[in-house]
Amino acid sequence: MTLLRRTEELILLAVLQLGENAYGVTIRRHLMEITGEHFSFASVYVPLDRLTERGYVTATDGPPTKERGGRRRRFYRVTPGGVAALAEMERVRSALRQGVPKLAFG
Template identity: 35%
Template sequence: MRMPGGLELDVLVAVARHDGSAYGLLVRQVVSAARGQELSVGAAYTTPSRLEAKGLLTSHTTEPLPVRGGRSRREYRLTAAAREVLAAERERAGRRWGAEPQWGQA
């Protein structure tokens, strides 16, 4: 499987932080805060759908919220494949940041 790119990884991390209760607006808020810029509403909903199609997320629709006019939410969970992707990315980032700089060596 090809590794997900920047936005997809950010969404996977956001879902991991709220696994089982991650929904579109929450994902948008978490990713926007992490990136320091507002994530578009469209990206907050299409990216999890794309990750679900790739087998990295599963989703279910909740019962409507218990308030007047309450709506259902689509909540996302990581799959085992997504957990492997995140573990590999964390390891790769650790190697990058933990590597000793070899400045000036050929």
């Protein structure tokens, strides 16, 4: 199991937090709001495809919405494999903090 990249990890976290409302546009907006940085469309959709291929998320197309312009949305959910990948990243960071005074991190 190869380590998650930064963007992959942030996307997984965003999908968890957005719950029922996790699709490309909301994921991207959420990441921009929380990080304060710009994310291009490709920087979200491409990692989402990769996460889907690896089985870290599942993608299901929803029905068209009632709103104007309400095109289908592709909703994402984190799988147990995705959760495990997040946990592995936590384990690594935790191991790298062992014995380092907390002050050193800010």
